Amino acid sequence: MNDITSKFWYTSEDSKNMRLLVSTLSDHPSAWTVTKCENVQPFGIQKLTIYSNFFNEHTDYVNLETGEMYANYFDSEIAPTDPSTPTTPTSSITARISASTSTIKVGGSYKNLTVNLFNDSNEDITTEYADATFTWTCSIDNEDWTDKVTWRAGTEYNQKKVKFPNNTSVIGKILSVKCEIVKDNLPIESEILLLELTE
Structure with missing residues (x-):
């Protein structure tokens, strides 16, 4: 990048x-x-x-x-006046989820997740999203597990607790966790956090 x-x-x-x-x-x-x-x-x-x-x-x-x-330099929606300075879209914002470890126990206790947002200079701008809507989802092998795990509110607005059910058939697989942050009708999708399911 x-x-x-x-x-x-x-x-x-x-x-x-x-x-x-x-x-x-x-x-x-x-x-x-x-x-x-x-x-x-x-x-x-x-x-x-x-x-x-x-x-x-x-x-x-x-x-x-x-x-x-x-490409699309002379687009009707964006009409540049000087061909030597191409237009670029608004700066991108990255959202990254962090956890204490890269594993989660099957049937274990709650795991704390935190999502932080960064601008294109890699500066943490999470505080600017205190009033945003945070929607957490998870999946295993592209199968949605969002409603099969237990979620609880975290201490802060950008935190969530997740507990995995006692289902030993998925031990060794990867739980993919994602968070969508919506502010002013503009959605930002986080990078996927990969957690290995352990005993």
């Missing part, structure tokens, strides 16, 4: 997903659409899913002399 890749984005509306020009320099370079953008462990690595797309000579910008290539 760097200053450029941290600004990649995608939405549920295909027509509004970020497009990229990744190609050798030519009049009609290869265009791609971002359809998924995930932060993976260790932090600092970003996983993208992209699909090939058509180059659009009306909205995409290519300068063969300077080597600059920008």
Whole structure:
């Protein structure tokens, strides 16, 4: 992840997903659409899913002399005045969940989870989300377990306690925990916390 890749984005509306020009320099370079953008462990690595797309000579910008290539540069919604300064979306916010250990006991006691939010300079801005809505979910092998575990409120607004039922059939599997933070109708999805289920 760097200053450029941290600004990649995608939405549920295909027509509004970020497009990229990744190609050798030519009049009609290869265009791609971002359809998924995930932060993976260790932090600092970003996983993208992209699909090939058509180059659009009306909205995409290519300068063969300077080597600059920008997708959707002349988009009707964003009309830049100077082609030398490409527009970028608003700065991205990252949410990370932390726990004391990377395991959770089956049938054990409550485990404390804390989610913190960081701006693109990696500064902790969690206090700015004190009035946000925090929704916690979890899954095992892509199967939703949110209603099968027991949740309790944590000490702080950005904390949650989770207790796993006494189900020995899942020992050794991974519990994936996620938190969605919504403020001013803008959702932020946390990175996934992986907890190994132990006896």
